[in-house]
Amino acid sequence: MTPAPVFPVSEPEISAQRAQILRHVYRDGAVLLPGVLRSADQLAAIRDALADAPGTARERFAPRTTLGPGVYSALGWAADRILCPQPEQSYVDTPPALLLIGCLAPPAEGGATxxxxxxxxxxxxxxxxxxxxxxxxxxxxxxxxxxxxxxxxEAFDAATVDEMAIYCSAHDVGLEILPGSGLRTSQRRAAVRTHPVTGESCWANHLAFLNRWSLRADERKVLVSAYGVDGLPFDTFLGADEPLEPRTVATIDEVYADLSRPVRWQRGDVLVIDPALTSTGREPYSGPRELAVAFGA
Known part of the structure; x- marks a missing residue:
């Protein structure tokens, strides 16, 4: 896969060019609109021009800051660590159809998507x-x-356990209320998805990314010692409950490392991505890095 093709367009032209932009997205998995973004609010307008409906950041595993209605910061992930590619929100019942990432300020060094x-x-x-x-x-x-x-x-945008229970019931998430203030959730999802437009089959899951063997060894040792293997903050399984071997997780990671292609940011650039077709990650970086993110249904 090559980095996303560039589609020069001005912000007022995006609605008129919607069909052509989406053809590129479905063919290449992503397209870069150079220099069209001036503010986080404008990303919402670009999303509305391209998506059938706005989406939201659901069931988060890392923090995001809300920058405006339906617009968020990039994942709160340590700047000195790589964020391995993963398909956006593959663990929800209905993942977003589009992911838009806009650059408000590129980092001094690194930080390519x-x-x-x-x-x-x-x-x-x-x-x-x-x-x-x-x-x-x-x-x-x-x-x-x-x-x-x-x-x-924070993860489920729920203020009370009752709100959490209503959400989980509506979105096919198992919920167990533990003694004290703890909760346990579980959900079984498709690991291979058929794209609704192209008909292509895609490996679209967080099987490796959220598995216990993706934790750093020292962090995993501390967590297992404190809470046991069944008490880790997150873990994944084949089917309902088959644990993954470390070699399986490493193989998936190696495939994605080999397929990864960096997109270097310039201020104002917007990436339009189909999350079923394309996984996204991030290189380590230094200096301030300001990205805005929006989702389309």
Whole structure:
């Protein structure tokens, strides 16, 4: 996969060019609109010109700041760590159809957004893994405790346990209320998705990204010692409950590392991405880096 093709257009022309822009997105997985963004609010207008409806940041695993109605900051991820490519919100019942990322201020060094083709990943991964994932899907479990990672209130935008329960019931998320103030959630999703427009099959899941073996060894050791393997903040499984081997997680990571292509930011650039076709990550960086993010349904 090459970095996203460039589609020169002015912001007022985006609505008129919608069909052509989306053709590029469906073909290439992403397209870059250079220099069209001046503010976070404007990203919402670009989203509305391209998407059928606005989307939201749901079931977050890392913090985001709200910059405006339906517009968010990039994931709060340590600047000195790589963010491995992952398909946006693959763990929700209805993932977003479009992901828009706009650059308000590029970093001094590094910080490129990494794009990786989910169609190519499907063909590059071991056949037996793909067959099992396609047949059985994958399961994500999350454990919410005070002072460990995001709270369930932040992750699910819920003010009360009752609100949390209503959301989980509506979106096929299992919910277990634990003694004290803890909650456990679980959800089983498709691991391979058929794109609704192109009909192509895509490896679209967080099977490796949110697995226990993706934690740094020292961090995993501390968490397992404190809470046990079943008490980790997040973990993933093939099917309902089959644990992944470390080698399986490493293989998925290696495939995505090989497929990753960097997009270097210039102020005002906007990436329009199809999350089913393309996973996104981020290189480490230094200096301020301001990106705005919006989702389309």
């Amino acid at each position: 990494l794009l990786a083709d989910n169609r190519a990943a499907l063909h590059a991964l071991p056949r037996e893994l793909v067959a099992a994932a396609q047949a059985e899907g994958w399961t994500l479990t999350r454990m919410f405790r005070d002072r460990i990672g995001l709270s369930w209130r």
